[in-house]
Each structure stands twice: as structure tokens, then as C-alpha cells.
Amino acid sequence: QSTNTGSPNGSAAGANAPVGVDFPRADSDFWNSYIKYVPQFAKDLGVNMMQPTNSQNKVESLVANVQTLQSQGAKAIVMAPQDTGAIATTLQRLEQQKIPVVTVDTRPDQGKVYMVVRADNKAYGEKACKFLGDKLGGKGKVVEFQGALSSINGRDRSEAFKACMTQNYPGITVFEEPTDWEGAKASAALQTRLTQNPDIKGIYMQAGGVFLAPTLQVLKSTSHLLPASDPNHVFVVSNDGIPQEYASIRKGEIDATVSQPADLYAKWALFYAKAALEGKTFQPGRTDHDSTIVDVGNGNLEDQLAAPLVTKDNVDDKALWGNQIGQ
Amino acid sequence: MMRVSERTAAGAGLAAAAYHVTKRFGRTVALDDVGIEIHDGQSHALVGRNGAGKSTLVSILTGLQAPDSGKVVFGGRPAPSLGDRDGWRRNVACVYQRSTIMPELSVAENLFVNRQGRTLISWSKLRRQATEILESFDVKVDVTTPASDLSVEQRQLVEIARALSGGARFIILDEPTAQLDGPAIGRLFEKMRTLQANGVTFLFISHHLQEIYEVCQEVTVYRDARHIITAPVSELGRAELIDAMTGEPGGLSVPGATDRDLVDPAGAVALDVRNLSGDSFTDVTFQVRAGEVIGLAGSASSGKHQVAETVYGLRRSTSGAIEAAGRKVKPGSVPAALRHGIGCVPRDRHHQGLVLDLTVAENAAMTVMNKLGPGGFVPPGRMTAVGARAIGSYDIVTSGPDQPVADLSGGNQQKVVMARALAGDPQVLVLINPTAGVDVKSKESLLGVVDRAARAGAAAIVVSDELDDLKVCDRVLVMFHGRVVAEFGRDWTEHDLVAAIEGVSER
Amino acid sequence: MTKMLTPDAATAPAASRRPMIRFARLKDLALVPAILVLVLVGILIDANTFLTPGYLLGAVLQPQTALSLLVLAEALILITGKFDLSLESTMGLAPVVAAVLVQPTALHGLGTEWPAWTLIPVSLVVGALVGAFNGLLILKFQLSAFIVTLGMLITLRGLDNGISGGNSLFNLPPSFLSLGFESWLGIPIAVWIAGVLFVVGMVVLGYFRQGRALYAVGGNVDAAKAAGIRTNRVTWIVFVIGGMLAALAGILETGHLGAIGANMGEGDIFKVFAAAVIGGISLNGGKGTIFGALCGVLMLGLIESNLTLLHVDGHWFKAIDGVIILLALVLSRLTTGKAQD
């Protein structure tokens, strides 16, 4: 049913062909923002977007959803596979049928995609590492709430943070806490570490959406929530860039976060999907939107969007997506 | 201590035998160095009081359980290993005391469990064979019915048919008649005699001692886990048999109504049932006065159980009224019945009578929990006291009020049910099959309890199929197809009663 | 002196004596109308999509094959009167163990680099061992199956994470992937496999003594023992087969997805039970048919694919899914007409 009258340089079903979008989950603040942005940008960019599907955290559902979207006439697919291995067969099939795919947030381990729209998750770990390393002057103790180690984002952030610490700040002791992206686990671990080491000076949480509130509660109840001027202040670096994190930065409860661009994820994903339908091609190099397209191997390109570190200094920047929604 | 000599060295002439068998369950010794020898072609009876260890021996003789020590021999050869289920099945077939029906499977399949055939099963052939077998037992059911839809009696017959039809040369029947009515028992005995004539050997267990004299040639008595005696039935009179079972001379003295004073016909009416109708009965009316015991007799389908259960609130009536001591009782509510001083021994102790994991004391006190302390508080001492009193009054054999009733023998469990019914000093007692499955001695003491309650001024309704239970009654009402069709005084005769129950009397 | 006084019970009209239509057969078919309704709904939503073979095979049936094997395994275990919560973890673990033995270290293997042909047999052996271990604990130590397999559910998932380091295992040999990926005569091999196994299950459980023994053991284990059935051996074999079916489910899913994610199968056990029970399998053992279980799987699959076809909002997807499952459970209760336990 997916007969393709593609142009010689790939698949050009026409700019107006339907684009299928699958959302990975509906239970996280970050992804909820993305879900809100997608239809908005589809309108702005004039993309013929089909009703989106949602795979509820299950890669099997993602595979079935893609099949359904395709059966219903999708000529390009935007997806965000949280399990980056288990999508290989689907990508292979889509490639055979000349349906271009744009992945968001993650890069598949294997298989051909038209474009990956992502921010460099290793850079998140590095940014957090550098921020804490500098603030702590290269010594002291730091707790790291690792995301699920079964997700590429969790692993990238953990590995980069570790590599950077070992290389640049050997004087800093890092306590790695496995949390499976669960706030309750982070809470119990932090409580334990603070009792063992009341002199802990820094915290890196890999997802503000889940770890922010529990961390603040523990800091509060153990009297560790002190102003930045206090010599015993615990420096907290977060990740995601949701409005609550900014509010906490303004209040001085936490010190920084990495803004993972939910808006740009939506915008550029749809942009590239449309470009694919129009038969355009891209080359590695700087882009016109403050990012770099990188060749990440086996012919895949990744547009690495900027993910700025947000601190007290730039927290009120109107351009940050976390300042545009909700409030 | 097994003194049955292992005389027949090769076991010649013995279909089955067990020697020096001991079996413990936790702290309970179920069998203590006992033995049995069952001769080829004979029907051998095994009797003893509740908990004597009879069924335990059966499970050992059928390879369901290993004895702690001792051995089992079939036809001179040692029994197969416990894992060799087929080996056991070749040596012995059995109707167990506990149902071995698979309720979700069809009657046909129940008859042929594990014998459906070696290759692809032909269900139509199986159904045909099953129908033939059941016809010979006069069981009229569609063999495709799930066994769960059968009546208790039909189920028992299916189990018997399965054991008798399998071609085994040695068959054990553990209380096969407890659930059967007269004609069915007659047919069973007929079959046993035919098979015996063809050389089949039986081990037969029953609490109905006259059945032993009817079908058996030899009898073995166990008491308190020990072997007491083995003798030809012709040499052991009824009184001696009972002495051997109970361990004390003197036989039985089942209390009868005639020992009590006549009920004052103008005495207070304790229970007044008027024009009561409900599931399986219509327009039933009777009165029971204080100190009076009435019996309800009738066939399984007569509605007698339903009437009794309705009086206690286990069922809801469709019309009519029940009054206790002149006050109307809310229908269909056990708590209301209890408030009006009605107590009950329900039909089946395992089903409705006991919570097996709870203690003797707690089961006995279950109907009076609200009376032990303020606001629902149950002082542990008070509950134990209720249990201790029950143990004393009803002669319950137990290690104490704190023992779970699961550990008690059947007869003693039944006494706990009786204690529960009587705990609130009810003015009206409803007793349904109060002595079912109970040994002769326990039966005597349970009926004694009824007699004592009546003397103390309580009214009682006894619903039973057994003559002994009705002897304690001042009047017997006979029901037929849901109506009371006859009434007898203390002077009833068996003949008249049976005629009325069958619906052929003109009274 | 003890006499029985009820001579006429035999003449009493017993309700069960009425000639009865083949109850079991009718009950078996109870879900067929529901499935037809779901198909009809699918057609009404989007006939152009629904009626294409690509959609029916690729988006409705193929995604259910792994689940269907888990349901088949659970059905066998439930009919035998036991319980297995750990199947979903077995499904995840079995192919992982096989894969790390085969893959080079660069692809997260252990470095043993066993030949590619070992993948399927090793997976199946792992499944069998898990089933055997579950059976051992349950039968020898007389532990509750619910509890043993609950512990195993957690432990096996942990082993999976530990062995794979939480990584997805990709670049697997094509021979391993083909079962879940290739088609034969236009129908996915996975659908063939599931279909054949279900038919085998129906025939064995319907027409062979060995299969009927499961019902006997689940219906009344003492009675089954008394009838000469080696109940422990039957139960143990069923657990082993269950483990192997779960491993096979893992293999099919791996081929379907192209790689083994660390969370493969996680959370599936709830759906497995829902499908089995909707299909008429009793949690108390001894009841239900393989055909019914298959109907349960198809119903769940159609419910989900119809919701996708409708593009239901992701935030409400679960709630609607849950309500429909609840309704299906209630319906299957009403059609079978008996109280559940």
C-alpha cells in the first residue's frame, strides 16, 4: 500500500503528504511539553500531521503504532524511541518502503534514519560536571542521581559525568545512585548519603521532572537547604529545564539546570520530516539555527541542538522554552 | 506391637496386608505400630472411633502417603515405590472418604480419569462406556454434565462406580455409605456381593455397624491409633464390637424422648412457624414448645433441610412468618435469629460449621463474640473460658481451648459445632444432620446434649435421616415434596415412618 | 439399629438430569461474537486501513504473537492449578543470556563468542531451566507458586539488567531474528509458529491423556494422584514447557523488534493474566481451554489496535484500555455464568 513515487535522490512524496508522529510517553513533564509543542509547530510549518499516537513507554507499542500510521498513509514518521536498540527491525522495514524517519531525543543504535533531532546528552553530563567541579573548587563530595541505566539518555549522562569527573576533578568523590528515574529511590539514597557524609557539597540530578521535589524535601528536612552564600551550601545541578526548575533557581534552592529544548525538538523534527517529503538533503556542518549537524556513522545525520546551561544569570531569558509555557 | 502373625510367609491368601505401620502428623500419632491382613475374596471391615486412624491407613494402603515405618504387601509382593502410581493402581482401587471428584470435568471423564486411552481420545466412545457403567448403578445423569452439577449422592455413586468398574482385584471403600440413601446402599451391597463372588476383595469402613454384619466376614478394630482386635464378624457381637471401639465396657445408651417428662401441651410456645414457604417447601406450619424436641424427616428432596435453614435465617422465606417466644423474627438474617435465641448446627460441618484454622475456643465463641466484652472487645480470658467450658460440657478430646480445630478428629469437630450452636444458651435449637459421620460413641454424647438442653427448657428441631437421631424427639414431622404430610408422637414405628417418607402412608 | 430413612431420593427430579446441550462447546465460543464486534468496530473506524492484510497481519496479529505464547504458557500453568508471574522476566532473560554468549564484547557480549546457531537452543534451555527451578521450589519446598514466581520476577529482571549492563543488544545474527521477522507464504513466521503451537495445545489438551492430566491435577490434585497421575511430574513438566514458551516469546519479540531491549516484556504479566482470564481460564485451576485463551489474546489485541486506530489521546489511553478490559472481564463473567473465585 505504500507505493512510493520517490525522486531519484530519495523519497519525495510531496511536501503535503501526511506525517505520522508517535509520542513516547504521557507521564513526564518534559514530554508533556513536547506533546504540546508538536501540533503548534505543525501548523506553523504547514506540515500535514496525522493524529499522533502514543506508545506509553513500550517499544512494542511504538512498533505497532508505526505500522498503523503507515497503514493509514503516513509518508514520513517522527518518533522518539526510548529503547534505542529494539527499533532496528522497524527502521529496516521503513527504509525498504522508502518512508523517511526522524527520531527525537534518542539516536537508534542501528538502522537508517533521515535525521536525528537531539541534544548531545553526553554534553549534559559534562556541563553538569564542569559546573559542579568549578563551584566546588575541584574537591569534595557529590551525589549523582542516575537515570535508568537501561535508557541511552541515562547511560550517556552517567558516562559523560563520570569521565569528566575522573579526568578533570580527581579530588571529587562521586556517589552514583541508581534510581530508575524514580523520585522515591533518589530520596532514600540522598537521605543515606547525607547521614554518612554530612559534608556533601553537590548533587547532579539527571531529570529535574522527577528528582527536583524529593531532593528539596530531603535537603529541607536535613537542614541542608542553605543560601549559596553559606559555606555549607549544597550545589544542585539539574536537567530538563521545566518551569519548576527555573522557579527553584530563582529562589536559590538549586543552582543550575540544562534546558533540554522541548520546543526545538518538536520544531526541527517536523521541519526535517517535511524536508524529507520535499526530497531535500542535508550535509554535516553548522546550521542556521545555532546547532551542528553531525555525521554519526552509517550515513545517519544528527542535528545537535543547543542545550544551554541555565543559571541564576540567564534564568529569565524569554527564549527558554520553560519560560514560555504554563506560567 | 502388631501381633497379627506374619504366618503366611509368602503372604499366600492375602490380597493385602500392612505390618508395623506407624504414621505421625506433627504432634499427632495417627497410627502406632498397627497392622492388618485382608484375605483373598473376603470383605474385611475396619472400624473405630473418629480419629482412630482408619483413613490414614487407607492412604497408606493406596500409596498416597508413606508410612513413617512399617510395610505394605500386596499378594505377597512388597508394595511398589511411592512414585510408581500405575503400580499402585494395578493393586488397589479406592473410594476415599474425601471426595476425589474433579468438579469441572464431565461425569464421563471423571469415570475415566487417566484411563481415557493411550492415543487420541475418542470422546464418543468414552461417553458410551460411561453411560453403560452408570446405568448399572442406576445413576441417571447425562455423562457430559460437569461433575459439579451432581448432587452429593450422585457424586458418591460416580466415585463408587469408578472404583468398582476399573477391574481391580482389591477395593477399599472408606465410608461409602455416609452420603447414600437406603436403596442406593442396597444396590451397592448387591454389587459388592457379585464382585466378591468373582473373587474381588474388599476393605470396608463404616460407622453404621449393622452394615458390617451385612456385608463383611472379618472385622478389625482400631482405637487411639492402635490395633485392638481382628476377628470374624460372626464371633464378635455388637456389644463387644462397641466395647473394643470405645475401650470401655457398657455399650451405648442413646437417649430417647421417653426418658423425659411429657411436654406440657399448654406450655410456652418457643417457636411458631406459620404458613412458611420458600425454596423447595410450601405452607409449612408447626409449633415447638419449651422443652420439646421435634424431628423433621423426609427424603433428600422433601424440603426438610430448607425449612430448618430458613428458621435459622440461612435462607429467606418467600411468605409466612417465624416467631420466637412470641416475637417475629426478621427473615433471612442469621444475626436476627441469634438475637431471638435461635441456635443452629448447620448441615455440613466443613462447609458451614467451622473455621478450621481458628482455635476450639474461638469457634465455640463465634456466635457470642458480642457478649464477651464492651464495644466488641473480646477479653482473651473470656474467650478461653468459653472454650474450656465447651470442652468440659461436650467431652471434646483436644489439647486445649487454643488448639486449632483443624487438628481435631471428625467427631470432636462436630462437638465444637454443637458447642458453637449452644454457646448463647439458645431457647430454640435447630440441628441439621447433627451426627453425620460421627462414631457411635460420639453420637451418644451429642444426642445426650440435645436431651439435656430439652430438659433445661430449650426447644429443639432435629433434622436427620437416622433413626437414632429421631428417637430423642417428642414428635416427628414428615415432609414430602415440600409439605408436612404426617406427624408422629413418641410412639412412631420405623415402618410407619418409612411409609410416610416414601409418600405412601394414609395417615 | 442405625437406619437410613430416605428411600426415594432416586426418584426425586434432579435438575441435572435434563438433557443438556454441549455446555463446554458453547462456552468456548462465547468470545467469538465479542471478537467479531471488535473487528466490526475496527472496520467502522477505518475500513481502508483495517481490511488491508498488511495492517491485519502486521499491526494486529504479529505484535500479539509473543504475548500469545506467554498466554499459552500461563494457560497451561493455570489449568494445572499453579501460577507464574515470572514469565515476563523469563521472556526478557532467555534471549539476553544467549546473546551475550554469542556477541563480541564490542556489542556488549561476554567475549565467549559462541557460534550463532547456539542462540535459539541456548534461549530455550535458559527458559527450561527457569521453569525447572520455579517448579523445584514450588514442588519440593512446597512454596506458594505466587510467591516463588514473584521473587523470580524481580530476580530474573535483575539478572537481565546485570548481564546486559542495561544495554540494548543489537546487531544480532539474522538467523536469530528471522523467526520474528520473516514471512512465509505472505504470513509472518511468528504468526505461523503461534498458530501451530496453539493448535498443538488444543489437540493435546483436548484429546490426549497427557493433556487431560493437567485438568485433573488442577481440578483436584489429591484425586489426580489417587487416579495414578504423577502430579508432581506433570506440574514440573508444565513449568518447564511454560519457561520454554516464554523463551520462544522472547526470541520472536527479538526478531520483531530487531534487538533486545533491557526491559523486554516488563509489565506484560498483567496483560497475560487479563487475556487468560477473559478467555475463561480459572485462577483456581482445572478450568478453561486453549481456544478460550487464544480468544482472550485476540480480544486484547483488537482492543488495543482499535484504540490506536482511533488515535486516542495518550493521556487517556490507559484509562480507556483499563475500562474496556474491566468490561471484557465482567462480560466474560456474565457469559460463563458462574461466580469467580
Place this chain on the structure above:
Amino acid sequence: MTKMLTPDAATAPAASRRPMIRFARLKDLALVPAILVLVLVGILIDANTFLTPGYLLGAVLQPQTALSLLVLAEALILITGKFDLSLESTMGLAPVVAAVLVQPTALHGLGTEWPAWTLIPVSLVVGALVGAFNGLLILKFQLSAFIVTLGMLITLRGLDNGISGGNSLFNLPPSFLSLGFESWLGIPIAVWIAGVLFVVGMVVLGYFRQGRALYAVGGNVDAAKAAGIRTNRVTWIVFVIGGMLAALAGILETGHLGAIGANMGEGDIFKVFAAAVIGGISLNGGKGTIFGALCGVLMLGLIESNLTLLHVDGHWFKAIDGVIILLALVLSRLTTGKAQD
């Protein structure tokens, strides 16, 4: 040939007649040594940390309070002979419903902006309603509790996601958070609450008619009915109380974590069952004590906090956790000495 064979039988003391020590009480204490061992292990790992009140109260006890209330609820339901898988979803849903009614739309509220004091009562009412609905389906329609609550587990989680839009609910009124956050006399209020509720549970189930009725209903529902216990009413009340305890667990967890994540409680039900069963509660009803359940919670809590104290590698955490839980289950089986079902 009549032979009197054992003349001395009458004088032989029957073994079963021996007076018995209070077996039940001893069994209750079976887990206490195991708990002491775990405490000792904790001290050996890091005495300086373990023995500080901040650690014991904050890192060992406080994080277990919500779980302990779920276990208390499950224990009551299991003793009554039923089953509730949906407690974890109730725990998530109840505070979400209360919160969206109170919060302004900017914080993902519905816009109704009810006053802050309604938060706790509304949560409890939602919990009670869920319990009542479960009870209704199970008792009136005679559906299997396992199945009903499995459906509800999915449905309630879906409602939670739908109502909250999948967002975490931040900036909740401090009055709502205080129960799970503040301390009283140096001990977290949540620990006080859990402690008091467990003591109430022990007293009521041990010494009150209303509590003993649970054992009777769970042990043999027909016998309980015949003894005048209103079995349906008892069961229904237990489900309602269970729902309210789950809601309270949600309130405590919200205060503890400072916000309501969309997945609060997800996956906890497995731990709830593990704790209850390790604590000696039977899945068949009628057996077990609240004290035992408490011991089960403490054991699980100590296992986890000791693993954290040991800095166990994240990849193997689950596997080790699972193995220890499995061992604990086997141990509790061996100490109670009875086959499980």
C-alpha cells in the same frame, strides 16, 4: 479366633492430648531474629551512619511508611480472604484528584480551586470510593477479586494520567505536605501515623470482635455467615478501609517527596505482596497477623537500605534485591513450617 491384641491401649496417653505451647504466638516472633540480623548487618557495614537517629528515622523508617500502609491494607484484605492489586494505583490517584481540585490551572489544576483544607478529606474519600467500587464488583457481581483489581490497577493509573495530564503536581499547599514531611518529638509524623495505625490494627484484629471477624470470613466464609457474621458487610468495609489506607499512603508519600509524580506508587504492589507474605500472611485468607506484616515491611526496608549503604552496583541492585527477597520468602516458609498454597 478372636484376638485381643493391644490390651494396654486404653492406658496409653494419646500424643495429641499433650498440652501445647502457644504455637501461634511463637510463630509471630519468627521474623524478629531475621530483623535483628539485618540490623546487625547494617551496623557492620557502617556503624557510624546506621546508629544515628537521622539515618534510622530518615533513611530506614520514613521511606517505608507509605509502603507499610499499603501492606497494612493488603494484610487486612488478604486475611479477609480477598485480594487487591489496585492499591498502588489508588495511592497514586487519590492525592492527584484532591490536588487538581485545589490547584490553580497554571499548576495543572482543573480550575475549581477548592480550599486547601479539602485536600486530605477529598483524598481519603477518593480512596474510600475506590475501595467501595472494588467491593461492589467483587461482592455483588461475584467477580474474582484478582481480576477486578487487576482491571482497576490499570484503569486507576490511567485516570491518574488523564486527570493530571501526566504532569507532576508541584507547589502543593504546605498543610498537605506536612504529614509526610514534618516531625513531632523528633520523630517523623509519618512514622507516628504508621506506628499508631499498626498498633490499632493489632489490637482490633487481636482483641475485638470486629477484627476477629476478618479471620472467620477469610478462613471459611460460609461458617462465618452461619455464625451470624455479616460477611459481605465485613468484606466491603475492609475494602473501603484498604482504599483509605492507600489514599493515606499517597498523602504521606506526597509530603515525603514534595510533589506528586504521575507514576507515584507504580510497581509497588509486588513489594506489598512480598512484604505481606514474608510477614506470614496467607494468600488463602484467614491466616497471619498485623505484627507479622509489620515485620515483613521492616525486613524489606532493611534489605534495601543495607544495599544502599553497601553502594551495590546499579546494574546488579535488582538481582541482589530479588535473590534476598526470594531467600526471605523461603525462610519465612521454613520458620512457619507449613506448606503454602
